Amino acid sequence: MDKQEFLKKYIVERRGTDSMKWDGLEGKFGEGAKDLLAMWVADMEFRTCDAVVEALAERSRHGVFGYSIVPEEYYQVFSRWMERRYGFPVKKEWLRFSTGCVTAISWMIHAFTNPGDACLIQTPVYYPFHNVVTNSDRRLVKAELRYEDGYFTMDMEAVEKAIVENQVKMFLLCSPHNPAGRVWTEEELDQVLAVCQKHHVLVVSDEIHQDIVFGGRRFVPAAVVSGGKYRDIVLTLNSATKTFNLATLLHSHIIITNEKLRERYDRFASALNRTEVSIMGMAATMAAYQKGEEWLGNVLEVIWDNYSDLKETLEKGLPGARVCCLEGTYLPMVDLRACVEPERTQELVQERCRLGVDYGEWFGDRYQGFIRLNLATDPAYVKEAVQRLIDGEKEMYRI
Ligand SMILES: Cc1ncc(COP(=O)(O)O)c(C=O)c1O
Numbered sequence: 001m002d003k004q005e006f007l008k009k010y011i012v013e014r015r016g017t018d019s020m021k022w023d024g025l026e027g028k029f030g031e032g033a034k035d036l037l038a039m040w041v042a043d044m045e046f047r048t049c050d051a052v053v054e055a056l057a058e059r060s061r062h063g064v065f066g067y068s069i070v071p072e073e074y075y076q077v078f079s080r081w082m083e084r085r086y087g088f089p090v091k092k093e094w095l096r097f098s099t100g101c102v103t104a105i106s107w108m109i110h111a112f113t114n115p116g117d118a119c120l121i122q123t124p125v126y127y128p129f130h131n132v133v134t135n136s137d138r139r140l141v142k143a144e145l146r147y148e149d150g151y152f153t154m155d156m157e158a159v160e161k162a163i164v165e166n167q168v169k170m171f172l173l174c175s176p177h178n179p180a181g182r183v184w185t186e187e188e189l190d191q192v193l194a195v196c197q198k199h200h201v202l203v204v205s206d207e208i209h210q211d212i213v214f215g216g217r218r219f220v221p222a223a224v225v226s227g228g229k230y231r232d233i234v235l236t237l238n239s240a241t242k243t244f245n246l247a248t249l250l251h252s253h254i255i256i257t258n259e260k261l262r263e264r265y266d267r268f269a270s271a272l273n274r275t276e277v278s279i280m281g282m283a284a285t286m287a288a289y290q291k292g293e294e295w296l297g298n299v300l301e302v303i304w305d306n307y308s309d310l311k312e313t314l315e316k317g318l319p320g321a322r323v324c325c326l327e328g329t330y331l332p333m334v335d336l337r338a339c340v341e342p343e344r345t346q347e348l349v350q351e352r353c354r355l356g357v358d359y360g361e362w363f364g365d366r367y368q369g370f371i372r373l374n375l376a377t378d379p380a381y382v383k384e385a386v387q388r389l390i391d392g393e394k395e396m397y398r399i
Contacts, residue, residue, distance in 0.1 A: 001294070001298055003298065003301055003302060003305070006298040006301075006302065007302065007378070007379070009047075010046040010047045010295075010298075011045055011046060011047075011378050012045070012046075012047050014045065019043075020041055020043075021038045021040060021041045021043060021356075021374075022038050024041075025038060025356055028040070028041075028356070029350060029356055033350070033356065035354060036350065036354050036355060036356035037354060037355050037356065037381060037384060037385060037388070038356045039355055039356060039357050039373045039374050039377065039381065039385055040356045040357050040358050040372075040374060041358075041374070042178070042242065042329075042330070042331055042374060042376075043245055043247050043374075043376070044245040044299070044330075044376035044377070045376065045377040045378055045381075046245060046299060046302075046376065047245075048244050048245045048246060048284070048288070048292075048295075049244060049287075049288060049291065049292040049294075049295035049296075050291075050295075051287040051288065051290065051291035051292055051295075052244060052246070052284045052287045052288050052292065054287070055283045055284060055286070055287035056280055056283060056284055058283075059279065059280060059283050065279060065280075067276050068276060068277065068279040068282070070097070070277055070282065072092075073286070074282060074285075074286055075090075075092040075095065077286050077289050077290055078090060078095070078253070078285070078286075078289060079091070079092075080289075081289040082221075085211070086210065086219060086220070086221050086224065087224055088221045088223060088224045090253075090255055091257075093262075094255050094256055094257050094262070095253060095254070095255055096253070096254040096255075096256065096262075096265065096266075096269070097251065097252065097253065097254065097277045098237075098252045098253075098254055099250040099251070099252065099278065100239070100241070100247075100250055100252050101206055101208045101237045101238070101239060101241075101252050102128045102132060103252075104237045104252055104254050105128075105129070105132050105172060105204055105206065105237065106132050106136060107254075107265075107268070107269070107272070108170070108204045108235050108237075108254075108265075109132065109133065109136045109138060109170065109204075110136060110268065110272075111264060111265050111268035111269070112169075112170060112202055112235075112261070112264065112265075113138055113169045113170050113202075115136075115137040115138065116137065116138070116139065117138050117139065117169040117170070118138065118139040118140075118141045118166040118167055118168045118169060118170075119133045119138045119139070119140060119141065119168065119169065119170045119171070119172060120141045120142070120143060120159070120162055120163060120166075120168045120170070120171045120172065120201070121133070121140065121141070121142055121143075121171075121172050121174075122142075122143050122144070122145050122154065122159070122173075122174070122177075123142045123143070123144055123145065123363065123364035123365070123366075124145065124179060124180065124333075124360065124363030124364030124366075124367045124370075125172075125174050125177070125178070125179075125180075125363055125364065126174060126178045126179070126206075126363065127362045127363055129172050129174065129206075133172070138170075139166065141162050141163075141166045141168055142162070142364075143155060143158040143159045143161075143162040144158060144364070144366065145177075145180055149322070150322045150323065150324040150325055150335065151324070151325045152177070152180035152181070152182050152324070152325070153182075153188070154184070154188055154191070154192055156191050156192060156195060159171075159192055159195055160195045160199070163195065163196070163199045163201055164199065168199070168201050169201060169202065170201065170202045170203075170204060171192075171196050171201050171202070171203045171204070172204050172206065173192070173203055173204065173205045173206065173222060174206050175189070175205055175206070175207055175209075175210075175219075175222060176207075176209040176210065176212070176213065176219060176327065176328030176329050177328075177329070178209060178329050178331050179329070179331050179332070179333050179358070179363055179372045180324075180325075180333070181324055181325050181326040181327055181328065181329055181331065181332050181333065182325065182327055182328065183213050183217040183218075183219050183327040183328035184220075185220075186218075186220045186225055186226070189220060189222060189225045190225050190226050190229075193222060193225055193229075193230040193233070193234070194230075196230070196233060197230055197233055201233070202233055202235065202261075203222060203230070203233055203234045203235065204235045204237065205221070205222035205223070205234055205235065205236050205237065206237050206238075207219075207221055207222070207236060207237060207238040208237065208238055208239055208241070208242045208252075209242055209328055209329045210238055210243075211242075211243040211296065212242065212243060212300065212303070212328055212329055212330055213327065213328040214300065214303075214304050214307075214326060214327060214328065215327060217327045217328060219328065221236060222234045222236060223236050223255065223257060231257045231258070232257070232258045232261075233258075234257070235254065235255070235256055235261065235265075236253075236254070236255040236256075237252065237253065237254055237255075238252065238253050238255070239251065239252035239253055239285070240284070240285040240288045240289060240292075243288070243292075243296060244284070244285075244288040244292055244295075244296070245376075246281070246284050246285070246288070249278060249280050249281035249284050249285075250278050250281055251277060251278045251280075251281020251282055251284070251285055299376065302376075302379065303330045303375050303376055305379065306375040306377065306379055306382045307323075307326045307332060307375055309379065309382055309383065309386075310323055310332070310334075310373065310375065310382055310386060311323040313383070313386045314334065314386045314389060314390070317386065317387075317389075317390040318339055318389055318390050318393055319338075319339075320336075320338030320339045321334060321335070321336055321338070321339050321389070322334065322335035322338070323335075324370075326375075330374060330375045330376040331358075331372050331373070331374055331375070332372070332373060332375065333360065333367075333370045333371070333372050334370065334371050334372075334373060335369065335370050336348075336349075336369055336370065336371060337369035337370070339393055340369070340393065340396070341369075342368040342369030343368065344396075345359065345360075345368065345369055345370075345371065346359065347396075348389075348392055348393060348396055349371055349389070349392075352388075352392040352395060352396060353385075353388035353389055353391075353392040354388065355385055355388060355389075357371040357372060357373055358371065358372040358374075359371060359372075360372070373385065
């Protein structure tokens, strides 16, 4: 399907459908924020693929939503997706389920660490990574990513120092990284995992963005880095929810290859939760992995074109603005510090330009003056947002 056809068919109006992104604007950005152009929370403006809609409709027509089991076929379909795309065939016995990746991070923290233990994150990072640690009475330890000229890299020395000084027990790796937009290379992953292994740190690898990768980059799951050298310290989390826009179907994967860790997790889980899965989440995920790849190809094209358009028009129209790299995810940061005093970013972006975005300081203390934009959206919204930023900055400084 060509891009125009795709947009015509799959862009839908979400206002008035209880969407957090649009109908929750006031809750997030305050009274009077209803009219903001929503470029925040990480879901898409696109209807999911037809196969998912049909699978859910078929389940609905059957009309029974009782307790369910996971069919053999599910494991095969998921494993094939992981093997074919990432060289990571997932055995049935390794797989557990959760209602979401953030919930699963919380379960990993509770299953494998004790109150007061230190958990490491690399900032700036998706803000629930911060909250899930502090709300679990664990110590939050931060290692800053290096930022230079719109590009983020890992600071291995900072990671090791943070681990040693704080006796870190668990590292929450975000791969691909939100909001740094990086798809970590195998070499980078090898280095950071080696540091963790050396200091007996367990790694929770949140790979929810695994399928959203651009420019020929290769996503490498932490569990298969360097021939699987680190898999005994890695707990992998992923789902089809970011890729296929299924967030509130509440179905995600926990992959634990190490038998002892699995036993420990199962003991924890048996006291915590029942193990039935969301029947709708499972049906949707299976259909997506079986028949959704063409739709995904169209989505990636739209996101990439939106990114190229954003980068070209914003950097030209608003000198000093830096659109950061986007190797993966649909959530690039934009560095506005050369255009506006960092503490006035919200005044420019929200009050003048009427945009609803995620602010850099939500992800890391040093990132005031950055905004994160969601590009899984209508290209017309991206153009509109860019124009508003260009005009808003001119008005603000009366150029
Ligand atoms: C890195 C990362 N993990 C987890 C989530 C949310 O996952 P879930 O809805 O499955 O909790 C997001 C959403 O943006 C994310 O970016």
